Amino acid sequence: MKKVYFLAACSTCQKILKIWNLKKDFVQQEIKTEKMTAKQVDEMIKLAGSAEALFSRRALKYQSMGLKDKKLTEKDIRQLIIDEYTFLKRPVLIVDKNIFVGNAPTVVKEAKKFLDSI
Numbered sequence: 001m002k003k004v005y006f007l008a009a010c011s012t013c014q015k016i017l018k019i020w021n022l023k024k025d026f027v028q029q030e031i032k033t034e035k036m037t038a039k040q041v042d043e044m045i046k047l048a049g050s051a052e053a054l055f056s057r058r059a060l061k062y063q064s065m066g067l068k069d070k071k072l073t074e075k076d077i078r079q080l081i082i083d084e085y086t087f088l089k090r091p092v093l094i095v096d097k098n099i100f101v102g103n104a105p106t107v108v109k110e111a112k113k114f115l116d117s118i
Contacts, residue, residue, distance in 0.1 A: 003027045005036065005044075006091040012103050013091045019108060020093070020115055031085040041082050044092060047099035051077040054101055059086040 004022060006013040008030045022028070029036070045051045051074045061084060062068060072080075080087045089102035093111050095118065100111035 001027075001094060001096060003029065003094045004091055005029050005031050005040075005088065005094075007032055007085070010090065016091055016103055016108050020112055022115070031088060031090070036082065036085065036088070038082050041078060044094070044099065044101075045078060047094065047097065048101055050074060051081065054081060054089055054092070056087055056089045056102075059084075061086055 002023075002025055004017070004020075004026055006017060006028065008014070009032065017028075029040075041051075041054075044054055048054050055077045056062070057068070067080075070076075077087075091103065093100040093115075095114065098114060100107050100114070
C-alpha cells in the first residue's frame with residue numbers, strides 16, 4: 001500500500017508533498033474532507049508502534065479541551081485521533097510496512113530518501 005494522509009489547508013503539508021513528489025500510484029487522503037476510519041487509525045498505530053507517536057500536542061484543541069492537564073492513555077489518544085483529525089501529526093506517509101509521521105525536517109528528509117530509493 002502507498003498512501004499519504006494530509007490536510008489540504010496546511011501549507012506545511014503542501015510544501016512537504018511537493019518535496020516528496022509522490023507518484024500517481026499513491027492514494028492521497030485529505031483528512032478533513034475524508035474522515036479517517038478506526039481501521040485506518042489502528043493500521044497507523046500498528047506501523048508507528050503507538051498512538052502517542054501519531055498524536056499532535058500542537059493541535060489548538062489540545063489546550064482548549066484541557067488535555068494537557070489530563071493523563072491520556074493509548075486508548076484515549078486513539079479515540080481522539082479518530083474523532084478529531086487535528087490530533088494527527090501530519091502528513092503521514094505509508095509505503096507497505098514503512099511509516100513516516102509528521103513534519104520534522106529529519107522525518108521529511110528520511111521519507112524523501114526512502115521514496116527516491118523505490
